[in-house]
Structure formats: C-alpha cells, structure tokens
Amino acid sequence: MPGALQSAHRWQGRPGPERREKAAAGAGVTRLMRLNSLFLKDLGFCLQPGSEPLPSARGRFGAPLPILTAVTSPNLAISYWDYIRTEELLALQGGIPRDERQLGNDEVLFITVHQVFELWFKLVLRELRTARDLFHSERVAEQELSGAVRSLKRACSVLRVANQHWEVMETLTTREFLAFRDKLFPASGFQSAQLRQIEILFGLPMEERIPLGLEGGYLAALKSPGAGSSPALAHVEAQLADMPTLKTAIEEWLFRTPIDGSDPRAADDERRVRAFLEAYLEAHAREVDATAVHTASIARTPEDGARIRERYEAEKRSVRAFFAPASEEGGFRTARLRAAMLFIETYRELPLLAWPREVLDALVELEQFLVIFRQRHARMVERVIGRRTGTGGSAGVDYLDATALKYRIFRDLWAIRTLQIRRAAAPALARPEFYDFRNS
Numbered sequence: 547m548p549g550a551l552q553s554a555h556r557w558q559g560r561p562g563p564e565r566r567e568k569a570a571a572g573a574g575v576t577r578l579m580r581l582n583s584l585f586l587k588d589l590g591f592c593l594q595p596g597s598e599p600l601p602s603a604r605g606r607f608g609a610p611l612p613i614l615t616a617v618t619s620p621n622l623a624i625s626y627w628d629y630i631r632t633e634e635l636l637a638l639q640g641g642i643p644r645d646e647r648q649l650g651n652d653e654v655l656f657i658t659v660h661q662v663f664e665l666w667f668k669l670v671l672r673e674l675r676t677a678r679d680l681f682h683s684e685r686v687a688e689q690e691l692s693g694a695v696r697s698l699k700r701a702c703s704v705l706r707v708a709n710q711h712w713e714v715m716e717t718l719t720t721r722e723f724l725a726f727r728d729k730l731f732p733a734s735g736f737q738s739a740q741l742r743q744i745e746i747l748f749g750l751p752m753e754e755r756i757p758l759g760l761e762g763g764y765l766a767a768l769k770s771p772g773a774g775s776s777p778a779l780a781h782v783e784a785q786l787a788d789m790p791t792l793k794t795a796i797e798e799w800l801f802r803t804p805i806d807g808s809d810p811r812a813a814d815d816e817r818r819v820r821a822f823l824e825a826y827l828e829a830h831a832r833e834v835d836a837t838a839v840h841t842a843s844i845a846r847t848p849e850d851g852a853r854i855r856e857r858y859e860a861e862k863r864s865v866r867a868f869f870a871p872a873s874e875e876g877g878f879r880t881a882r883l884r885a886a887m888l889f890i891e892t893y894r895e896l897p898l899l900a901w902p903r904e905v906l907d908a909l910v911e912l913e914q915f916l917v918i919f920r921q922r923h924a925r926m927v928e929r930v931i932g933r934r935t936g937t938g939g940s941a942g943v944d945y946l947d948a949t950a951l952k953y954r955i956f957r958d959l960w961a962i963r964t965l966q967i968r969r970a971a972a973p974a975l976a977r978p979e980f981y982d983f984r985n986s
C-alpha cells in the first residue's frame with residue numbers, strides 16, 4: 547500500500563544528510579584515532595599531556611584528537627594515566643585547603659561522593675541531549691529510534707547505579723558530618739548546576755519549581771557569594787537558552803503519530819482521532835463497569851457498595867475529561883498527544899509501534915529513577931542531619947521530599963497507565979496494516 551508506505555515514512559522519516567554526515571564523521575573519527583594511534587605508535591609517538599598535537603592528529607572537524615603528540619623515545623606508548631588523567635582526578639579531593647592531607651576521611655568521602663555524582667550527571671546530560679536532538683527533527687527515522695532508546699536506557703543505568711551511592715554517604719554519622727558541616731555554609735547541593743541542567747533539559751518549567759523560601763529563587767542561589775555571576779549560573783543560563791527541552795522534542799515527534807492511520811495534516815484528522823477516542827472510551831467504560839460489579843460484590847455493607855461504584859464512576863469521568871482538555875491546556879493538540887500515547891501503548895504489538903513504545907517506556911523509567919534519586923537523597927539527608935535547615939537555607943528534608951513528590955515531567959505518560967485496558971478489550975483498528983513493516 548504505497549499511501550501507507552509514504553505516510554509511515556513521513557511520520558518516522560528518513561535520516562537527513564546532516565545526520566548521516568554526523569554518523570559517518572563519528573565512525574570516521576574513531577577509525578582515524580585508531581589509525582593514528584597505530585601509525586604514531588610505530589613511529590615512536592605517544593600520549594603526552596601539554597604538548598602540541600600533531601597536525602595529522604586532528605579529527606575531521608579540525609579538533610585535536612586526544613593528546614596524541616610527538617615525543618622522542620621510541621618505546622613510549624599510550625598510557626592509562628595519561629588517557630584517564632588519574633593524577634589530575636585524584637588531586638581534586640582536597641576541599642577548601644586544596645590539600646587532602648589536611649582533611650579527615652569523612653570529609654574526603656563527602657567530597658568524593660559528590661564528585662562521583664557530578665560525573666554521572668554529566669553522562670546523563672550527554673545522553674539526554676542526544677535523545678533530544680534526535681526527536682527535535684522534522685523526521686525521525688525508525689532505525690534511529692533504537693539509538694534514542696539506547697541513550698535513554700544508558701541514562702537509566704547511570705542513575706540506577708548512582709542511586710546506590712547514597713548508601714556510601716549514609717556511612718557518615720551525624721556527628722562525623724557536624725565536625726566539618728559549618729565550613730560549608732552557604733554552599734549547598736542546591737548549587738549543582740548539572741542537576742538544574744538535567745531538570746531544565748528534561749522539561750521542568752520554572753513556574754513549577756518549589757519556592758526555596760529565599761529571595762531571588764533558583765538562579766540567584768547559583769551566584770557566587772558577593773558576585774553577580776558564577777560558572778554554575780553560566781551553565782544553567784546556557785541550558786535555558788539551549789531549547790527545546792526533551793519533553794517538547796518528544797511531543798513534536800509524538801504529535802505526528804498516525805492514529806489508526808490518520809495523519810495530523812489530514813483535513814479530517816480531528817474527526818478520526820475523536821472517533822478512535824470515543825471507541826476506546828466506550829471499551830474502557832465496559833471494562834471499568836465489569837470490574838466495578840466484581841469489586842462491589844465484596845462490599846460488606848450497601849454503603850460500601852455505593853462508595854465503590856461511585857469511585858469507578860469517577861474514574862470513568864476523569865478518563866473522559868483527560869481526553870477533552872480545555873483550550874488553556876492545549877485543546878485538541880493535547881488531546882491528540884494523549885491519544886498518540888494511548889494508541890502506541892495499546893497497539894504496541896504492531897511492528898511500526900514497537901520502537902515508539904520502547905521510547906515511551908524508557909522515558910517513564912528515566913523519570914522513575916529521577917524520582918528515586920530525590921527520595922533516596924531525602925532519606926539519606928534525614929538520616930544524617932535529621933530535619934534541620936539546609937546549608938543552602940531551605941527547609942531541608944521537607945523541601946527535598948516536596949521535590950520528589952511534585953517534580954514530574956511526563957505526567958501524561960504516567961496517566962496513561964491508569965486508563966489502559968486489556969489488549970483483547972481494546973477496539974479493533976480500521977487500518978492495522980498501516981503499521982506493518984511490509985508496507986514500510
């Protein structure tokens with residue numbers, strides 16, 4: 547079916563020349579590095595920090611390849627410490643005196659755990675940017691969706707591991723922490739530019755942030771004491787300018803989802819999407835009614851039975867309202883986005899929906915890890931300092947718990963979980979063949 551074939555490709559798209567160029571360049575740089583390293587090694591070149599890179603040791607875009615430089619000894623080769631920069635890395639735990647020998651183990655632990663988290667944040671940011679760039683494109687090729695899922699899944703793995711690090715921090719007792727805590731005022735994790743960047747890139751809007759209870763809010767908290775600016779503030783401002791957010795990019799892509807074969811550019815798209823939703827809502831209501839009868843049968847009193855039935859009625863009303871957002875909420879555009887999420891989740895077995903469904907699932911998983919990060923941090927803080935005011939001046943644990951509860955970006959993706967029904971109960975599609983690989 548050529549029509550379906552073309553539409554499906556318009557939806558998922560083909561890699562543009564620019565993206566093919568980037569992929570080829572990435573592979574090229576890797577190959578060039580390998581070749582350079584073999585070639586230069588043979589000629590007696592090695593890694594040496596601080597020397598000028600050889601003209602030949604430049605990537606395709608003119609950037610110097612990592613520290614490949616000429617030295618005189620023929621026996622020297624690339625070393626672990628030069629590549630990983632272990633000397634520099636291990637010299638970074640000296641705290642305010644810049645000298646680790648002046649610090650106790652507890653403080654070095656405190657600094658190191660923060661640094662490890664910052665490194666993990668860095669990797670998460672890179673993967674989020676890659677995924678965002680991919681979705682922020684006129685066309686997203688099917689074969690690229692697996693790459694986006696890999697990025698999101700890698701960010702999940704990083705956060706899963708990072709979340710276990712709280713356990714290391716919890717080895718610090720209250721008294722051990724109090725021994726050096728006063729030195730830290732008014733510094734605070736609040737000033738972690740990278741966590742703010744992750745939140746911004748993920749899609750947390752400024753107006754949804756929980757008030758700090760301090761003048762000036764988040765951006766002011768990032769300024770160096772007595773100064774107007776700071777590297778942290780500059781990073782966060784750069785992130786604010788680097789739009790769109792991952793959420794917006796995902797929505798741009800999701801909006802193009804053909805729903806039961808209907809393309810958003812078709813003149814009758816709204817009518818067809820609403821018809822699909824109506825059929826789904828009816829199927830949903832049948833499922834809810836059946837469950838309500840079953841649950842009401844276990845009620846011990848007529849009052850309980852009435853309460854249970856009312857709960858199910860309210861569930862049906864809220865599902866209808868979810869697909870009829872007011873114009874302030876985005877009207878039909880929002881309804882279509884929600885319908886697309888529902889459609890992908892419900893008919894995920896259809897070949898062309900398999901990867902989109904993995905994307906949606908990876909986003910939920912990633913958000914779950916961010917929530918767990920906040921909750922674990924809050925519990926660790928409660929264990930170490932109780933409920934006292936934070937060094938940054940916030941309400942401490944109360945503030946942290948509120949962020950864990952309220953900061954949700956992909957709310958609609960979570961909401962879809964509430965209203966999904968059994969596959970067998972879902973309405974039959976008018977054009978299931980539209981989503982078949984045979985037509986792509």
Ligand code: HEM
Pocket residue numbers: 659660663664715718723733734735736737738741923927930931935936937938939940941942943945946949
């Ligand atoms: C003994 C260890 C720790 C204690 C007692 C602690 C305490 C706190 C408190 C009370 C806050 C609220 C802001 C304030 O008023 O200061 C906070 C925020 C924060 N902390 Fe920690 N923290 C600890 C370790 C860590 C570690 C290891 C990280 C790793 C990066 C971290 C990252 C953050 C971040 C990113 C925030 C800002 C959270 C937000 O605004 O949503 N903290 N911390």
